[in-house]
Amino acid sequence: MSTRPTLGGTPGFWYMLGSMLRKERIAFTPRDRFFVLGVFALASLQTLRVDELFFFLGLALGVALFIYLPVIEWYQETDPMLHSLPVRRDIVVLARYLVAIVAGGGAGIIWSATGHLLLPILAAGRETPSLFMTFEGGLTFLLAFALVAILFLPMYFGWGLVRGGLAFLGSCGVLFPLAYATAGLGWGPGGVGSPSLIPPSRLISARVGALIAGLGSAGALTVILLGLAGGFWISIMLSQTLFRKREL
Numbered sequence: 001m002s003t004r005p006t007l008g009g010t011p012g013f014w015y016m017l018g019s020m021l022r023k024e025r026i027a028f029t030p031r032d033r034f035f036v037l038g039v040f041a042l043a044s045l046q047t048l049r050v051d052e053l054f055f056f057l058g059l060a061l062g063v064a065l066f067i068y069l070p071v072i073e074w075y076q077e078t079d080p081m082l083h084s085l086p087v088r089r090d091i092v093v094l095a096r097y098l099v100a101i102v103a104g105g106g107a108g109i110i111w112s113a114t115g116h117l118l119l120p121i122l123a124a125g126r127e128t129p130s131l132f133m134t135f136e137g138g139l140t141f142l143l144a145f146a147l148v149a150i151l152f153l154p155m156y157f158g159w160g161l162v163r164g165g166l167a168f169l170g171s172c173g174v175l176f177p178l179a180y181a182t183a184g185l186g187w188g189p190g191g192v193g194s195p196s197l198i199p200p201s202r203l204i205s206a207r208v209g210a211l212i213a214g215l216g217s218a219g220a221l222t223v224i225l226l227g228l229a230g231g232f233w234i235s236i237m238l239s240q241t242l243f244r245k246r247e248l
Contacts, residue, residue: 016088020095027069036064037110044114048122051130052199055141058111058132062145065103066096067161074161093157093239097232100153104145111141131201135217139224140205146228150235151175158242176200 040061047053115132131137151171155164211220 016091017095017098020091021098024069024095024099027072032068036061036068040064040110041114044118045122048115048118052201054111054115055131055144055201058107058141059145059148061110062104062107063148065107066100066149069099070096070156070161089243090240093153093236093243096157097149097153097236097239100149101232104142104149107145108138108141112138131205136205136209136212139208139212139221140201143208143224143228144201144204146231150228150231154235154238154242157239158246160246 040057043057044054047057112132115130119130119133131140152164152168155167155171158164159167208220208224211223214220215223
């Protein structure tokens with residue numbers, strides 16, 4: 001009888017997935033974590049006063065936390081060694097997605113906590129609430145980070161870090177203008193043709209705010225989580241398919 005594990009079906013599956021997650025945790029050493037968080041802390045001092053910059057810094061922290069090990073593996077050329085281990089490629093994919101989800105959640109908490117800690121010091125007289133201070137801002141961060149992970153990871157598993165990263169940047173160059181062209185609220189008060197665009201975080205938060213206004217906080221959270229669950233499921237299936245076919 002074959003002992004090959006099926007997704008979610010056998011103790012072997014959970015053991016392999018746990019082993020992969022432990023490997024990810026151990027490989028991301030305390031020194032590396034201190035370096036990433038130190039860079040974020042220093043950059044926060046420079047960007048906190050500008051909502052959009054601080055929002056993107058929080059997203060960059062989440063991306064750095066889940067892409068740090070793939071970068072190290074690419075730099076040290078250890079990809080073939082990793083994938084020679086007796087672990088199914090599907091499990092490698094799931095482990096990286098779980099790391100990305102945890103990284104995004106952790107980055108969101110750190111982003112908000114850092115903002116609350118530094119705001120009284122750096123911008124004590126600020127009257128309007130920042131994104132990190134509101135439920136709407138938290139959902140905006142969650143949605144933005146999840147979209148990055150959902151789009152990037154299939155390209156990474158299909159084409160590797162460098163080509164996948166370039167493909168992701170290229171897709172952003174298409175998707176961002178498309179989002180602004182179809183959103184309706186992508187332009188300032190002057191309407192289409194206005195010289196100033198609404199920043200991406202405000203564009204997303206405007207949609208989140210409208211959802212909260214229509215469904216309430218619990219309803220909006222439920223709809224967003226269900227939508228992201230579907231998006232992650234499709235992204236995982238695509239990543240697994242592409243990764244099985246990839247030559248290593």
